[in-house]
Amino acid sequence: MTEQGAWRLALPLALAQAAFFLAPLLLLAATSFATDENLGSLSLAAWADVLGDAFHLQAVLNTLRLGAVTVLATLLLAVPLALLHLVAGPGLRRLILLAAILPLLTSVVVRTFAWIVILGREGVINSALLSTGAIAAPIPLLQTEHGLVLALTQIEMPLMLLPLIAALRRIDPALLDASSALGASLARTLRKVVLPMALPGLLAGCTLVFASASTAFISQSVIGGGRLAYLPMLVWQQAMVVFNWPLAAALALTLMGSVLTVAAALSMLGRRAAHA
Amino acid sequence: MARPLQNSAHMLDRTDTPAALAPAAPAGHRLDMDGIRVRYGQATAVDGVTLSVEPGEILALLGPSGCGKTTLLRTVAGFIRPEAGRVLVDGAPIGHLPPGKRGVGIVFQSYALFPHMSAAENVAYGLEARGRPKAEVIRRVEAALAAVRMEGFAARRPRALSGGQQQRVALARALAIEPAILLLDEPFAALDRALRLDLQLEIKRIQRRFGVTAVLVTHDQDEAMSMADRMAVMRGGRVEQVDAPATVYDSPATPFVAGFVGTSNRLHGRVEAREGADYRVRLDVGASVILASPRGFAVGERVLLCARPEHLALRDATAETPESWPARLRISLPLGPALVHDVEAGATELKLHEARHGQPPAPGPVRVALLPTARPALFPAGDDA
Amino acid sequence: MTTLSRRTLMGAALGTLGAAGLPFRAAQAAGSMTAAVYPGGWDEALRAVLAPALKQAHGVDVAFEPLFAVDQIAKARAARGVAPFDVFVLDPGPRVSGMDLKLFEPFDPARLSNRARLPAGYSDEVGAGVAAQVVGIAYNPKKVARPAGWRDLFKPEFAKHLGLTGFGTTFGTISLIEMAKSVGGSEADMEPLFTELRKILSLVPAVAQPAAMPGLFQQGQIDIMYTNTYTVTLLKSRGVDIEFAVPETGAAAFGTTMHIAKGSRNIDAAYQYIDTMISTPVQAALAAPPYSFVPVNTEVKPGADVPMKSIDDLRSFVTHDWTKINPQRPRWIDRFNREMAK
Ligand SMILES: Nc1ncnc2c1ncn2[C@@H]1O[C@H](COP(=O)(O)OP(=O)(O)O)[C@@H](O)[C@H]1O
């Protein structure tokens, strides 16, 4: 296959992308600038309603913050787990991997309901704390951002842990030996060798978790509840209940735009680190 | 005693003075391995090895794959805690020290260069880990890269370097920390032959200049022969012989060593009689030869003769003598100034090595004789394990 | 109009062809159709009771598509004229939306053989009522006293057990309207509702999506919620401590209606489907446990869990004018979002 002919191979994929991804996206964009879903006439009302409204802007911030906090929480847990996986024997390794992919094997409904059972006023956590006398009255967990982040941390963990483990396993163990033989402490080895080499995996994990957590419609609405305003819920409501499609489109594009911006920033960070 | 082992003089600083180009005085450190045993589960990888490496010497650990060379090296480096035995540097045990405090520099088989760092950053790594001042780090990195003739490649990432260049950087990195002991694990295995010889000479030159004591792991006898002051031939976790390469070649301690180092023609026979200090041996191929041996044999004992290709010579098929035996020449191949004869005597295959004069002989019936000057090794037949 | 008549013509032509050229097709099942159905209890019940009855009576095979009312409207709307299924099942709010959006075929009640068994006004030119929902207050008798009415929900001792849900569903909307009325508001003035909600918001243990409410109740996160009798029956059958309280101002009721989708190719089967749904045996089976539907067939007696003796009682329940509610709902939904946000 010559260089000139190679593009032909990519053509079916490009056409499929155009038909199933680009076209709907363009339609969505057009809808956001219309007065109604029939694209009757041009209007900036929907965008004014998103960008000029404190409640909607707050929802954008909430959504981004939820993604960011979930990324931090999963990182905090996934990094030690991945390092443990790196040094563990085959038995422990399998256990860590199983625990990591378990959330992927359960349905959203089961997972979400399980978190109601855990976080509820009479749930597992509150019962345990009450029985040990650590608290006098149930603390609110369900329908709080803390509770939601806790649940999302478990739900999104595989997206962080799996790329991280893959990145760590690609590191030649001889590099760790070399570092230690050259007199580096464990902390220095982690900072100077392991972290930079695992960075692509780490950033991939961050991007995936961020994108997934900030758009986790079911978890956000069921565990987070109606007092926490996030974009996915508002999009659904405007599209499916209120039938204000221009507003739904503008909100959806805002959600997509902000998630993509963060993902792009993360990937740029990764590229910069790779060339530093 | 937890003093870090390091050469007191800043050797790298001397490299740019003319004096540094002269062979360094043997100012190196002595390394002792004393009764080292390492087990992985049930399997014993290193089985009671005692070895000494003299200051400034290169000792080669030579042996087939899986005989425990790497394991022994990693035990010296401190990555493996032996089940029994001690590692001593200058007489002081270092078993309690972590790898970074043992004063060992290691060149790994895969080089293990940090892929995200430039050559200079790789070389600086150990110095920075030791908290050396920045100016000193820069100076020494330059000196180390210059010593391996890589000063023009300081900014390159390992991926942008050839195998030989990566090797030099790995060596510079190991030497930059001024190790008392340099450990090299099959450092040439990933290089092609032509490059190998250059680098072998170069490493030897640098090692000499730095006066650093070195242990070189290899399964390549030529490499061990050309680089090592002494070689330890290992088999199944044990050392079979430690000697200068020529001694190992000329007087192998076991049939295994005879076979592993150099080519060996194995001839079985029986001691017929003692003749003074020598033995008359009746070979199964049908000859009677007189041999000297440092070992004692009883008359009637079965023995194994290991003759080097240059110990044997071709004779005319009609020239029957008691010390020669009938054989058939299969083919003769010219090898530079020599001829290699492929000969069969009954079921025994033999390789002969002779100076080449004129045309190679035609294949056919010949006789093979043991040269009177040859001193082939003689072992009890039971050693032929 | 040309397209329509051409399509009709072609359909007729194909029909003739089919009948004439391929006579064996007449012997086959009289047809097949697709019906939207609410996910969960309705889906289960209609598959178990209605589908076999329809097959037996008319030889029609029905495939169900589980969709909430709003999703049915959204889907039909997105399809832009191509019916995604043949029959809708809707609450009053979406029903009015569907009428506004012209998503239904004209409906002729005379084609229902069981029409006489429906109370007056239960069938019209857009569809027919097939069940009713009775909405009131559900509470856990082990944890809280029985609330007397909607007003009680604003009292701290009840509010701290209350689960709120917004205007996204029919039962949520009419409950909030009734709560507004209890504090001096009306369909035209919801301000008093929001004023009172603001006062109790810090006490309320959950503001949730409607679908999450039963789970929250079961887990003890909330002990009071406004809901319909189906949910109460369902949770009770799972051993949850739950009772239905008819508010002093009366429970609210609304009909669940079926409609034929615009552009349906299976109009005959669709009429047969709706007719079978309101037939006495099907209504009786659906009114019995475990389904406990509120029947609309005058020959069927409501089940024990339903706070009514006969269909006539439905008349005494509070009802709402959805043509007035629908235009205001987007505003209420938006307002509720903002009021609830922390
Ligand atoms: N980490 C390990 N776990 C178990 N067995 C090992 C391990 N490393 C090496 N071995 C075994 O120990 C023996 C010696 O290995 P090694 O020291 O690597 O040999 P060499 O370097 O001479 O090829 C081999 O039989 C090898 O299979």
Ligand SMILES: [Mg+2]
């Ligand atoms: Mg090895």
